[in-house]
Amino acid sequence: MSKFDRFMLNALLVSFGIIAISFLLLYSYMDKEDFTFREMVESPSSFFYINDDNVSWNWSTDKRNASSRYDTISLYEEDTFTVVPHIDIESSIESIEFIYEDREDIKVIFERELPDTPNYKVTYFAEEISGHLTIEVDMDVRSIYSDRDYEGSIKIYLPQNHRFDSINILSHIADYELILPMVYEADVDVDFGSLAIKTTEPLDKLKASIDAGDLDVTVSHAITYAEFSINTGELDFDIEKAIDHLKVTNDIGAIAGHIDVSPTIMEVTCNLGDVVLNFDDEIISLEASLDIGDLNIDVVPEDESVVYTNNDLVDYSSRLKKTNRKSDANIWVTMNIGEIDIH
Numbered sequence: 001m002s003k004f005d006r007f008m009l010n011a012l013l014v015s016f017g018i019i020a021i022s023f024l025l026l027y028s029y030m031d032k033e034d035f036t037f038r039e040m041v042e043s044p045s046s047f048f049y050i051n052d053d054n055v056s057w058n059w060s061t062d063k064r065n066a067s068s069r070y071d072t073i074s075l076y077e078e079d080t081f082t083v084v085p086h087i088d089i090e091s092s093i094e095s096i097e098f099i100y101e102d103r104e105d106i107k108v109i110f111e112r113e114l115p116d117t118p119n120y121k122v123t124y125f126a127e128e129i130s131g132h133l134t135i136e137v138d139m140d141v142r143s144i145y146s147d148r149d150y151e152g153s154i155k156i157y158l159p160q161n162h163r164f165d166s167i168n169i170l171s172h173i174a175d176y177e178l179i180l181p182m183v184y185e186a187d188v189d190v191d192f193g194s195l196a197i198k199t200t201e202p203l204d205k206l207k208a209s210i211d212a213g214d215l216d217v218t219v220s221h222a223i224t225y226a227e228f229s230i231n232t233g234e235l236d237f238d239i240e241k242a243i244d245h246l247k248v249t250n251d252i253g254a255i256a257g258h259i260d261v262s263p264t265i266m267e268v269t270c271n272l273g274d275v276v277l278n279f280d281d282e283i284i285s286l287e288a289s290l291d292i293g294d295l296n297i298d299v300v301p302e303d304e305s306v307v308y309t310n311n312d313l314v315d316y317s318s319r320l321k322k323t324n325r326k327s328d329a330n331i332w333v334t335m336n337i338g339e340i341d342i343h
Contacts, residue, residue: 066145070115077110081128085165087156088132092122092139094152095176096169103159108135112152119144122152139172156181163201171195174213180206190215199223202241219243239263279303289334297331297342307331307342318342 083106089096094112110124123138135154163182174193180186185205188197194214199206202222208215209229217228217237228237229249237248239259246263248255255268255275262281269289277286278298283305288295299305299320307322308329316322320342323329333340 063145063147065119065143066147067115067117067120067150068147070117070120072113072148072150073116075110075112075114075122075124077108077124077126079108079126081106081108081126081133083159083162084128084131084133086132087135087164087166088168089135089154090137090170091154091172092137092152093150093173093175094137094154094171095174096171096178097153097155098179098181099155099157100160100162100181101157103157105159106133106162107157108133109155109157110135110137110153111155112137113150115144115150117144174210283331285330287332287334290336290338292337293335294339295333295335295341299342305329305331307333309333309335309340311335315339 083104094110108126110126112122112124114120114122119142121138121140125134125136125138127134135156137152137154158181161182163184165184167180167183167186167188169178169186169188170191171189171193172191174190174195177196177198178188179198180200180203182201184203186203186207187205188195188208190210190213192212193210194216195208195210196216196218197206197208198218199221203224203226205225206217206219206223207227208217209227210231210233212232213230214234215228215230215236218240219226219238220240222241223243225245226243227247227249228235229247230251230253232252233250234253235248235250235255237257239246239257239261242261243263243266245265247267247269248257249269250273251271253270253273255270255273255277257268257277259277259279260281262279262284264284266284266286267289268275268277268287270293271291272293274294274296275288275290276296279300282300282303286297286305288297303320305320306329307318307320308324308326308331309316309322310333314335314337317340320331326332331342
C-alpha cells in the first residue's frame with residue numbers, strides 16, 4: 001500500500017469515527033433527557049428536512065411562522081373494503097392499529113390533526129386492487145415552526161379470525177406500539193422514531209427495521225424467520241417462543257435481548273456498540289459479530305456450550321469451554337475491539 005493510500009485509509013477511518021461518536025453523543029443526550037425522535041423533529045428549535053416520493057418535511061426555526069398561529073383542524077376519512085389477503089400502509093406520523101370485531105368487510109378510519117395553513121398539507125388515500133389494500137398518507141410541510149403536537153391515527157377494523165398473507169408498513173416518523181394482527185408475513189420499516197412491536201399469532205416471517213431510533217420487539221408466538229435491524233439507536237427484543245432463524249443487526253448503538261426459548265439459529269451483528277444477551281434456555285447456535293464493543297452473555301447453569309473466538313487478543317472471560325476448532329463450537333464470536341464476558 002502506498003503512502004497516499006495509507007493516508008486516505010486513515011483519513012476515512014477517522015471520518016467514520018467522528019460520525020460514529022457524533023451519533024453516540026446525540027443518542028446519549030436524547031436518552032439522558034428522555035427526548036424522543038418525534039419530539040426532536042417537532043421541537044420549537046429544530047430544523048428537520050426529509051424529501052421522498054410521498055413525504056416532504058421542511059421544519060423551520062423561524063418563530064414568526066409558528067404552527068400555533070393557525071387554528072388546528074382535523075381530518076377524518078372512513079372507507080370500507082372487501083376482505084383482502086394483502087395490505088400495504090405508508091404513514092407520516094400516524095399510529096397504526098388493527099382491531100378485530102364482528103364484521104364481514106374491512107373498515108379503515110383515518111384521523112389527523114394539522115394547522116390550518118397551505119404550508120402544511122396532509123393527503124389520505126386508500127384503494128383495493130387485485131387483493132391488495134393500499135393505504136397511503138402524503139404530507140407536505142414547508143417552513144413551519146412546529147410548537148405543538150399534531151396527533152394522527154390509522155385504524156383498520158377486521159373480521160374476527162381474518163389472517164393476512166402479508167403486511168407491509170412504512171412509517172416515516174413513529175412513536176407508537178404496533179400489535180400485529182394475524183398474518184403469515186410482516187415487514188415493518190420506520191425512518192425515525194420509536195416503535196414497539198408485539199405478536200399475536202405465529203408467523204412465517206417477521207422483519208422490522210428503523211433507520212434512526214429505538215426498536216423494541218416482543219415475540220410471544222413461534223416464528224420461522226425473524227430479522228430485526230437498526231442503523232442508529234437501541235434495539236431491544238424479548239423472545240418468549242421458538243424462532244427457527246433470528247437475525248439481529250445494529251450499525252451504531254446497543255443491542256439487548258432476553259431469550260426464554262433459544263432460537264435454532266441466532267445471528268447478532270453490531271458494528272459499534274455493546275451487546276447484552278440474557279438466556280433462560282440453553283444456547284443451540286449463536287453467531288455474534290462485533291467490530292467495536294463489548295459482548296455480555298448470561299447463560300443458564302446447565303448450559304455446556306463451546307465457544308470459538310476469532311481474536312485471542314480481546315479480553316475473554318467465561319466458565320464455558322473455549323475451542324480453537326470452529327467446527328467444535330456452537331457459539332462463534334467475531335470481534336475486533338472489545339471484551340467478551342459469558343457467565
